[in-house]
Structures are given as C-alpha cells and as structure tokens.
Amino acid sequence: MITQETLELLEWKRLCQHLATFADTKLGAIAASNLQLPTTKEGSLQLLAQTQEIYNLEQQLDSGWTFKGIKNINQALERASIGGLLSAKELLDVATTLAGVRYLRRTIDAKAEELPTLNQLILDLRTYPEIEQEIHHCIDDRGEITDRANPKLAGIRSKIKSLRSKIRQILQRIMQKNMGAVQEAVITQRSERFVLPVKAPQKESIPGIVHDVSSTGSTLYIEPRSVIEFGNQLRQAEKQEKREEEAILRALTAKIAEVLEDIEKLLAVATILDLATARARYGAWLEANPPRFTDPEETVTLRRLQHPLLVWQAKYEEGNAVVPIDVKIEPQTIVVAITGPNTGGKTVTLKTIGLAALMAKAGMFVPAKVPVEIPWFDSVLADIGDEQSLQQSLSTFSGHIRRISRIIEAIKPQSIAENVANNSLVLLDEVGAGTDPAEGSALAIAILKYLAEHTLLTVATTHYGELKALKYQDERFENASVEFDDSTLQPTYRLLWGIPGRSNALTIAQRLGLDTAIVEDAQSLVGATKTQDVNEVIAALEAQRREQEAKAAEAAKLLAETEKFYSEVSQKADSLKEREQQLKVSQEEAVKKALLDAKSQIAQVIHNLQRGEQSAQKAQKATEALDKIAGRHLKTTQQPQPAKPDYKPQLGEKIRIPRLGQTGEVLEIDEAEKQLIVRFGFMKMSVGWGEIESLDGQKVPAPAKNQAKQTRKTPPAARKQPSVTVRTSQNTLDIRGSRVANAEIEVDNAIAKAIESGVLWIIHGKGTGKLREGVHEFLQRHSQVAKYELAPQKEGGAGVTLVYLK
Incomplete structure (x- = not known):
C-alpha cells in the first residue's frame, strides 16, 4: 500500500521510536512506537488540543505530571476475562494502576476549566478505590498475601511456623547426639522435606528415609524417623495454605472481572494521556510550535x-x-x-x-x-x-x-x-x-x-x-x-x-580539474550560448536576492540598534525620575530632621522654664529663645503662601505658626495691635498676625502703608506687654477631694504665690460640681482675680479652672 510505503520512505517509524522515549509508561511507549494517524481533521484537532493542554499543565504544576504506578495490565485483564486466576503481583499492579489514574483524574479536575479536552476524556472514568483498598488489604507491597487477608489463613500459617520450629528443634538434638555421623552441622531440605547430611558409612546411626545422595555417594540426606510425622503434617498445612491463598486470589480476580470494561477504559485513557504527554514533551524538546491547519485559500x-x-x-x-x-x-x-x-x-x-x-x-x-x-x-x-x-x-x-x-x-x-x-x-x-x-x-x-x-x-x-x-x-x-x-x-x-x-x-x-578542451566541447554540444545566457540570468537573480538579504539584515541590525537606543534612553529617563524622587525624599527628610531638632530645642526651653520659680520675665526670655530657634531652623522649611483677601483669625480657630512648625488655638485677638494669644499644648504665647496662617494656607493681609507708619510711631510704652501662660507645678493647685471651706484657704494661698506668673490652674475635678461652684463663688469675690474660665478640653475641661490674676 502506497501510504505505508510513504511512511517507510519518510522514516516515520524512526520518528515514532524517538517519540516513545518521552512516554512515562510502557503502554504509552508501545502506543507511540505504533502511532496511528487520524483519518479526519477533527481527530487531528482533538489530538493537538490534548497536546497543548498537557504542555500548559506541565508548565503550571510544581509537583509534576506523573504516571507513577500505572502498569501494562492488558494480559492480566485478558486472562481475568476468560476466568483465569491473577497472581498477587498482577493484582497489585491493578491496584497501583487504579491509584495512578485516580491521581491523573484529580489533577485534571482541579483545573477543569483550563483543560476542557482532557476533562471530557476523564469525565466518566471510574477508578474503584474500594477494590484498590481490598487488594492492598490482602497483598503487601512485595506482592505477597498478608495474614490479615483471611483469619483461617493466619491460623494455618501459625501452625506451619510452629511445625517448622518443632522439626528444627528435633533435628538439632539429633545432630548434637550424633556429631560424628553428620557430614556437616546444617539442616537442609530435599524434596521439600527437612533432612540431615549423614556420612554414608554411618547411616545406621540416624535411621530414617533417604531423600537424596551426593554426587560422590559419600553423603546421604536422611529425614530421621522422629520428624517424619511432623513433616507430613507440615506438608498438609502448606497445601492448606496454598488453597486459602488461591481462594483469596480468586475472589479478588472475580471482582476485577466484574468491572473489566471500566478498567479497560481506564487503561485506554491512561494510554491516551501518556501518549499526549509524550507528544508535548517531544515538542518541547524540539523547541517546536503547535500548527494551525489552513484553508486552501491561505498561505x-x-x-x-x-x-x-x-x-x-x-x-x-x-x-x-x-x-x-x-x-x-x-x-x-x-x-x-x-x-x-x-x-x-x-x-x-x-x-x-x-x-x-x-x-x-x-x-x-x-x-x-x-x-x-x-x-x-x-x-x-x-x-x-x-x-x-x-x-x-x-x-x-x-x-x-x-x-x-x-x-x-x-x-x-x-x-x-x-x-x-x-x-x-x-x-x-x-x-x-x-x-x-x-x-x-x-x-x-x-x-x-x-x-x-x-x-x-x-x-x-x-x-x-x-x-x-x-x-x-x-x-x-x-x-x-x-x-x-x-x-x-x-x-x-x-x-x-x-x-x-x-x-x-x-x-x-x-573547477575540479577536468580538461578545458573537454569542458568546452561539452558546452558546444549543449548549446553553450543559450545555456550561458540562462545561467547568467539566474546568477543575476541570485546576486540580487543576496543583495536584498544583505540590505534586510542591515535594516534589521539598524532596527535592533534603534530599539536598543530607545531602551537605553527610557532607562536613563526612568533613572532620572528615580533620582529626582530620591532627592525629593532626602530633602523632605532633611526638613523633618530640622523640625525635630527645633522641637527638641523648644522642649529644652520649656523644661528650663518649668524649673524653679516662674515669672513673666522668664516667660519673655523663653519666647525670645523660641524666636531664635525658629529663625535658625525653620525659615527655609516653609514656603510663603500668598495672602488671601479678607482673612482674619477667629476666636477658637485652629491656626498654624509656620516658624515654629506648630498648630495652635486662638484664645484672644487684639485687632488694634494685630496680636493674638495662641495656645499650643500646655503653652500660651503672643504672636503677631503676620506670623500665623490658616490650616489651608491663608494669611492675614499686610496693613496699608499709612497704617504701617502709624504703627511704627506708636511708642513702645503704649503697647500691651504680651502675656505668656505656662502651666507649671508652681502655678498649679490640685484640690480634688477637699471640702469647699478648706479649698478656699488653699486657693487663696496659691493665688498669693502665683501673682508673678499671672495665672493659676486649679484642678477640682468634675464629680457632682459642688466643689467647682464653691471655688468659682470664691474667685468671683477675690480682689486679685481679673477673670477665670474653664480650661480647654485638652487641659481638663470642666475639671480644671484657669484663673487670670491682676
């Protein structure tokens, strides 16, 4: 047949043998070696889909796509179909095959959406785990029937073990009594009977049945009379063991025969999967690519x-x-x-x-x-x-x-x-x-x-x-x-x-040296001029083709260099952007560091202010120190914001003091002097309108020129001395738990001590409010009290009263 001839001419069989080396199982290798070609385009498309899906699957799996345990059990299945008995090893191969195909099915099920062709292949597959478990219960990994397979079998094997032990004990005693008659102190077997090697001249010393004679005739292998009966019992027990083992194998074989068609289908699917795996791995080895079948009107x-x-x-x-x-x-x-x-x-x-x-x-x-x-x-x-x-x-x-x-x-x-x-x-x-x-x-x-x-x-x-x-x-x-x-x-x-x-x-x-005259004669015979003209045309076409190929290669080289240049420029642009970002980050970190240093120095000024007795003069010095710190650290950290018209700070408003890097609350406003009393933390200070801004960056508009001149003409004595409210242990009184009468005495003493600082903090707690009311009544009639108010929520709220002294 010409089709088969063609396969031989193209060495298709050899290619199939190469393909078989990529199969995981013997079944797959046999199928690959005898590869059959589909008769329809749909069949080829299905095979290609299988190949592609397994190729993709192997790329994704970490544990690998394996056919471990799957054996070629075709002969065993054929014998089971005609009532033959399967050996323990064959049954074990059936069990491992069932397990191996179950693993393949689970792997495909886990990615069913990505593997539609393979999923369709294993859709109705049954792997009978109960049969597999029963085989493993009866047969161990060495292919031997276990004692747990049958209680009766276990009893027979126990009896066999006991008989063998008894026979060996008797033979050992006989050897010890007749060491001179024994050729060698060893117990051996002949014709499945336990015997002793006895010297021929002294055979009468150990009477019994002779089962064998050495090649020289000098040694007789004798079963002593005392163990003959035990030997007979042992042979009977061993025959019983074989009958029980055969019964177990026959029962397992019958179960295989009941589901023979399903197992044959399972084996066929395993072969298809292994063959597809071989195709995928062979394609990967060849660095090949999946084909697309074209229509007649395509290239x-x-x-x-x-x-x-x-x-x-x-x-x-x-x-x-x-x-x-x-x-x-x-x-x-x-x-x-x-x-x-x-x-x-x-x-x-x-x-x-x-x-x-x-x-x-x-x-x-x-x-x-x-x-x-x-x-x-x-x-x-x-x-x-x-x-x-x-x-x-x-x-x-x-x-x-x-x-x-x-x-x-x-x-x-x-x-x-x-x-x-x-x-x-x-x-x-x-x-x-x-x-x-x-x-x-x-x-x-x-x-x-x-x-x-x-x-x-x-x-x-x-x-x-x-x-x-x-x-x-x-x-x-x-x-x-x-x-x-x-x-x-x-x-x-x-x-x-x-x-x-x-x-x-x-x-x-x-060119190979043939005589020129002969070559010229040949040219004349074939029509040298015509042939030469044709060859010259063909040579010109070839030269033109080589020139075009050289130009194409040069263009490809230029394109590659352009792409390389573009890539380098892109990388440099990305590098500049990255450096700009790093510079920005480093500048921000430097600003943050300057702010932290300033805050640390501010904290030190406040700490020094809190030490010893407090006075307005010390508070003024603290303010001046803060101004110096601000001038030294924070001038470059804040960018001036353009003033927005009509902005004025309001009482209780949160504002920002850029030179200190702090956010505070407006307590008092002096519009005439353009001054504010601002509290940040537990500290109060007086600042000018030009030193603050709103939280969204608005600043108070600068005063007009005539107003600025008038302000400069105002004598320093007429300006209000700025007050700084600093809470310390010297101007803070805790009267929580005191009675009103006792509290009045303590408040009066505290007022006398806090006159210089100008402010007194009274901690009375919230409770029922009676202590607070009593303290407020006392403060209202005290001659040294200018005013009093509840402290802000951050400073204790209704549980603390802030007293301003005259």
Whole structure:
C-alpha cells in the first residue's frame, strides 16, 4: 500500500521510536512506537488540543505530571476475562494502576476549566478505590498475601511456623547426639522435606528415609524417623495454605472481572494521556510550535523548519548542525519544482515537508517558528529514492514509474467520484529521471500537470530545465532551488524561493580539474550560448536576492540598534525620575530632621522654664529663645503662601505658626495691635498676625502703608506687654477631694504665690460640681482675680479652672 510505503520512505517509524522515549509508561511507549494517524481533521484537532493542554499543565504544576504506578495490565485483564486466576503481583499492579489514574483524574479536575479536552476524556472514568483498598488489604507491597487477608489463613500459617520450629528443634538434638555421623552441622531440605547430611558409612546411626545422595555417594540426606510425622503434617498445612491463598486470589480476580470494561477504559485513557504527554514533551524538546491547519485559500508558512530526525542526530549522535529551511507557498501554488545540484538538500527538503505534515496530522508540534500554518492532508504520498530491483527486473526509471502509478491510483477514486482535487500532499524525488532526457522531461511535465489538477499540493525535485519554465506558463507552478556556493563548490542547504537552480555540472567539472578542451566541447554540444545566457540570468537573480538579504539584515541590525537606543534612553529617563524622587525624599527628610531638632530645642526651653520659680520675665526670655530657634531652623522649611483677601483669625480657630512648625488655638485677638494669644499644648504665647496662617494656607493681609507708619510711631510704652501662660507645678493647685471651706484657704494661698506668673490652674475635678461652684463663688469675690474660665478640653475641661490674676 502506497501510504505505508510513504511512511517507510519518510522514516516515520524512526520518528515514532524517538517519540516513545518521552512516554512515562510502557503502554504509552508501545502506543507511540505504533502511532496511528487520524483519518479526519477533527481527530487531528482533538489530538493537538490534548497536546497543548498537557504542555500548559506541565508548565503550571510544581509537583509534576506523573504516571507513577500505572502498569501494562492488558494480559492480566485478558486472562481475568476468560476466568483465569491473577497472581498477587498482577493484582497489585491493578491496584497501583487504579491509584495512578485516580491521581491523573484529580489533577485534571482541579483545573477543569483550563483543560476542557482532557476533562471530557476523564469525565466518566471510574477508578474503584474500594477494590484498590481490598487488594492492598490482602497483598503487601512485595506482592505477597498478608495474614490479615483471611483469619483461617493466619491460623494455618501459625501452625506451619510452629511445625517448622518443632522439626528444627528435633533435628538439632539429633545432630548434637550424633556429631560424628553428620557430614556437616546444617539442616537442609530435599524434596521439600527437612533432612540431615549423614556420612554414608554411618547411616545406621540416624535411621530414617533417604531423600537424596551426593554426587560422590559419600553423603546421604536422611529425614530421621522422629520428624517424619511432623513433616507430613507440615506438608498438609502448606497445601492448606496454598488453597486459602488461591481462594483469596480468586475472589479478588472475580471482582476485577466484574468491572473489566471500566478498567479497560481506564487503561485506554491512561494510554491516551501518556501518549499526549509524550507528544508535548517531544515538542518541547524540539523547541517546536503547535500548527494551525489552513484553508486552501491561505498561505502555507513554515519558517525555520527543521528535520526532526536530523535534530535528534545532531544532539545525540554527534551529527552536523541542522540547517533550517523556510517554506512559504502562496494559495494559488499547487506544484513546487525544486532544482539544484546533487547532494544539495533537495531530498531532505522533501522529507522535511512530508514529516511536518505527518507530525501536524498526528497531533504533534512542528519544529518551526511561529506561525506554523499548514493544510490538513487526507494523505501524504511520496516517491523518494531508487526502487531499482534486479530480482524484479526493475530499472531506476521503472521503479519510479510503478510507484508514481500507485500514487495516482490512490488519489484517483475520490477525484473521479467528486470531480474535485484530492486533498493530498504528493512528494516526488527526481521526477522523470532514469530515461532519455527529452522523453523524461516531457513525462515529468505531464505528471506534474496531472497532479496540479488532482492534489492539494505537490512538491517535486528535478534536474530538467524544462520544468523551470512551467512557472511562467501556469500560475499554479512555483520554482525553488537549493543554494550553491560558487566559491567553495559546496551546497549551503538553504532553500530559495522564486528562483530556479543553475546548471553547475560543467562549471564544477572545470573547477575540479577536468580538461578545458573537454569542458568546452561539452558546452558546444549543449548549446553553450543559450545555456550561458540562462545561467547568467539566474546568477543575476541570485546576486540580487543576496543583495536584498544583505540590505534586510542591515535594516534589521539598524532596527535592533534603534530599539536598543530607545531602551537605553527610557532607562536613563526612568533613572532620572528615580533620582529626582530620591532627592525629593532626602530633602523632605532633611526638613523633618530640622523640625525635630527645633522641637527638641523648644522642649529644652520649656523644661528650663518649668524649673524653679516662674515669672513673666522668664516667660519673655523663653519666647525670645523660641524666636531664635525658629529663625535658625525653620525659615527655609516653609514656603510663603500668598495672602488671601479678607482673612482674619477667629476666636477658637485652629491656626498654624509656620516658624515654629506648630498648630495652635486662638484664645484672644487684639485687632488694634494685630496680636493674638495662641495656645499650643500646655503653652500660651503672643504672636503677631503676620506670623500665623490658616490650616489651608491663608494669611492675614499686610496693613496699608499709612497704617504701617502709624504703627511704627506708636511708642513702645503704649503697647500691651504680651502675656505668656505656662502651666507649671508652681502655678498649679490640685484640690480634688477637699471640702469647699478648706479649698478656699488653699486657693487663696496659691493665688498669693502665683501673682508673678499671672495665672493659676486649679484642678477640682468634675464629680457632682459642688466643689467647682464653691471655688468659682470664691474667685468671683477675690480682689486679685481679673477673670477665670474653664480650661480647654485638652487641659481638663470642666475639671480644671484657669484663673487670670491682676
């Protein structure tokens, strides 16, 4: 059959053997070695989907996609189907196979949405965990039946153990009593009976049954009479043990037979999954890509296509590096004629294209760069190599014609029945060769024209120059050639499209040293001028192609350099942005550090102010110290905000003092002097309107020029002395828990002491409010009290009264 012949010519069997090495199980390896090609496009698409999904799955799984435990149990299942008995080892293999497939099913179930094809495959799969558990209950990991399998079996084995022990004890005593008669102090077995090696001359010393004699006759293996009965009992017990073990195995085998169809289906699914895994791993090893099946009106694209067998040879057999080819066939092209010198790679090109078509059809990835676009062919048919046979009286020409006849017969039925081209790929090597050149070229043209009418694609190699002209007569034909290096007289194995190959025979002969006269005579015989003109045209086309390729390579290089330059500029821009951000952060950190230093110095001033007795003079000095700190640390930390018209601070409003970096509350406002009494924390101070701003950055407008002049003319004595309210232990009185009468005495004494500071803080607590009311009545009539009020909420609220002294 020509299809099978083609597979042999393309070495498909060898590729399948390579594929089998990537399988995890023996089942998968057998399936891969005998790979069957789908008969429909839908079948190929399903296989490709399986391959792609397993490829993606293996990329995602950390633990790996494994077929551990799955065995080839086909023979065991076949024997179980006809009532045969499975051994303990075979039953154990069934159990591990069930467990292995269950793991695969769970793995697929966990990613069901991402694996629709695989999920459909395992949808109705049953793995019978109860049978697996029962097998493991009865059979251990060594494939031996356990005592727990059957209570009766356990009793029999206990009896066997006891009998063996008793027999050994008796034999040991006999040996000790008759050491001179024993050839060797050892207990052995003959014919499954325990015996002693006794010297032949002294056999009467140990009477019994002789079961064996040594080769020299000097040693007799005797079972003493005293252990014969125990030996008989042991044999009976061992037979009982075998019967019980067989009963256990038969019961387990029967359970396997009951679900035989499900297990066979399970085994088939495991084989399909392993075969898909082998395809995915082989594709990854080849650095191949999934193909897309094109329609007839689409271009065939196979960029950097490699021969998979040559890739294997290069990696594992120290072969030469593989030279990839580029295949791009336009939709209108039906026949491609490849020309070029011998050993230039024409035949390898045919095989590479054929294997690519077969691999895609079999659901495998194709060793080419993305995109991989190739038609789905009903069949791939080839005439490659020499079918010359002396036994069948076949010449080279005859062999080629007989094979081409079989190819035409294979494509003829469908084309006649449906009157359409057969969806086949035909590969012809040296079409029309082996006969008279004139007749051979005419026959080759006729064959190719016939195939142009009846195939989806035909690729043929030839030496006939007449075939090169078909492109210019029929758009269905295209030329291609294998490149030849004139300087080295060696083929480059590159495939060039659109340009026919040159006739290099005479040129090569001359450069290899053939007599010039002979070469010139040959040129005259073939029509030197005409041939030379054609060769010069082809050479010019080749030179033009090389020039275009050089320009394209230069353009690609410039593009790469441009992209590199753009990348460097982008990186520098990102680096500048990052440095700007870092600088901004460092400046902010410096400002924060300055603020922290200032706050630390302010805290020190307040601490010094709180030490010893307090006075207004000390408070004034503290204010001056704070002004110096502000001038030293905070002038550059705040940017001046533009004044907003009509802004005036209000009593109780929260405002910001930029030079101190503090937020305070407005207690008093002197509009005439443009002064404020502000509290921040437990400290009060007088500040000018120009020193504050609102929380949203508004500042009090500067006074008019005439008003500023009038303000400067105001004598210092007329200005109100700023008061600073600082709460210390000297001006704070705690009367919580006191009676009103006693509290009045303590308040009066505290007022006398706090006259210099001008303020007194009285802590009376909230409670029922009676103590506060009594203190307020006393303060209202006290001559030294200017006013009093409840302290702010932060300072105690209703539990503290702030007293201002005259």
